[in-house]
Amino acid sequence: xxxxxxxxxxxxxxxxxxxxxxxxxxxKKDGGVCTCNDNTKSVDCSSKGLTAIPSNIPVDTDRLExxxxxxxxxxxxxxxxxxxxxxxxxxYNELQTLPPGVFDHLTKLTILxxxxxxxxxxxxxxxxxxxxxxxxxxSINQLRRVxxxxxxxxxxxxxxxxxxxxxxxxxxxxxxxxxxxxEKKGTVSNIEAAECDGGTKAVLDVxxxxxxxDCVYPNTTTAIPTTIITTLASSNDDDIPExxxxxxxxxxxxxxxxxxxxxxxxxxxxxxxxxxxxxMSLVLTSAxxxxxxxxLKKA
Numbered sequence: 001x002x003x004x005x006x007x008x009x010x011x012x013x014x015x016x017x018x019x020x021x022x023x024x025x026x027x028k029k030d031g032g033v034c035t036c037n038d039n040t041k042s043v044d045c046s047s048k049g050l051t052a053i054p055s056n057i058p059v060d061t062d063r064l065e066x067x068x069x070x071x072x073x074x075x076x077x078x079x080x081x082x083x084x085x086x087x088x089x090x091x092y093n094e095l096q097t098l099p100p101g102v103f104d105h106l107t108k109l110t111i112l113x114x115x116x117x118x119x120x121x122x123x124x125x126x127x128x129x130x131x132x133x134x135x136x137x138x139s140i141n142q143l144r145r146v147x148x149x150x151x152x153x154x155x156x157x158x159x160x161x162x163x164x165x166x167x168x169x170x171x172x173x174x175x176x177x178x179x180x181x182x183e184k185k186g187t188v189s190n191i192e193a194a195e196c197d198g199g200t201k202a203v204l205d206v207x208x209x210x211x212x213x214d215c216v217y218p219n220t221t222t223a224i225p226t227t228i229i230t231t232l233a234s235s236n237d238d239d240i241p242e243x244x245x246x247x248x249x250x251x252x253x254x255x256x257x258x259x260x261x262x263x264x265x266x267x268x269x270x271x272x273x274x275x276x277x278x279x280m281s282l283v284l285t286s287a288x289x290x291x292x293x294x295x296l297k298k299a
Contacts, residue, residue, distance in 0.1 A: 026054040041084070045069070053078045060084055067091040067113070073099075080105045089113045091137075097121050104129045115139040115161065122146055128153040137161040144168040144197070148176050158187075162194035162203075169196035169206045171215035178206040 025032035026043065034045040034054060042063035045054055050069040057064065059081050067089045076099035079085065083105045095117040103109065109130050119141035127133070133154055143165040151157065162181075168174060174196075181191045181204045194203040 026056045027058070030056075032056075046089070057082060063087040065089045066093070069093050072096065074102070075099060076101045078102060083107065085109055086132075087111045090117070092116045094118055096142075098123060098126055100124070100126065103127065106130060107132065109133055110156075111135045113137050115141065117141050119143055122150060124149075127151065131155055133157055135159040138165070140164040142166060145171065145173040146177055148173075150176070151180055157184075159189045160184075161190045163190070165194070166197035167194060167203050168215070169201070169203060169211055171213050172208075172211050173215060174203060174206055174211050175208065178203050178211070 026034050027036035033048045043061050044065045046065045047068040053074045072094040091113045100123040115137040124147045139161040
């Protein structure tokens with residue numbers, strides 16, 4: 001007798017998940033997957049297997065939790081309607097970069113968690129409008145540099161976590177970060193934990209002599225000294241030695257990288273993975289219905 005009951009429960013769960021995807025709701029009370037607390041103005045969408053920022057997040061939300069999902073990218077307008085946010089958690093996702101201007105409307109934000117992602121770069125001015133920010137975590141990513149002036153507008157920052165990134169201390173670009181850490185030492189917590197790639201020394205201690213190269217960064221995590229590029233550009237073809245370059249390295253130099261997974265679509269569209277998940281849900285729902293019918297006939 002437990003068979004039909006379990007099948008019916010499965011049917012209800014799958015139907016709810018399908019309706020949630022179909023109507024684009026965020027809060028559970030509206031058929032969504034996130035827990036929304038009207039009293040604290042918080043929305044908890046953590047650990048939901050999301051591949052995109054949910055649509056229809058209440059505009060008066062003060063705290064938004066999106067950690068422990070599978071979000072790899074989002075549009076620059078993802079948070080533009082949420083200007084009351086003071087807390088945003090994006091830890092443990094798959095972000096590789098951030099779109100320019102994505103945080104520009106979050107002028108009240110005080111805490112931003114971006115650690116435990118795959119961030120390889122930051123756009124210029126991405127934190128410029130976050131003048132109220134007190135805590136920012138960028139630890140455990142793949143950052144090798146930050147743009148000049150990246151933290152200059154963070155006038156209220158008290159805690160900035162930069163540890164466990166492969167900071168490239170051979171290139172001149174690192175000097176901005178090194179000087180900024182030296183200047184803020186003692187007033188901003190945790191910044192001194194930033195270490196050069198390989199853990200050879202602290203970014204704080206990098207000198208101009210050590211960071212002597214002007215490097216360019218194609219869409220890859222490897223910096224290329226401009227002296228090499230200049231030499232190749234100014235040499236005759238006959239003077240340039242023929243070097244064997246693995247195809248995968250050549251592709252990386254051109255900015256091509258094999259994606260870990262297909263990119264997510266805009267919020268209004270369903271990603272391929274979401275489509276496959278929906279199809280699987282429909283298959284399981286159909287199986288559950290047939291299971292119930294089978295037991296009802298036997299009864």
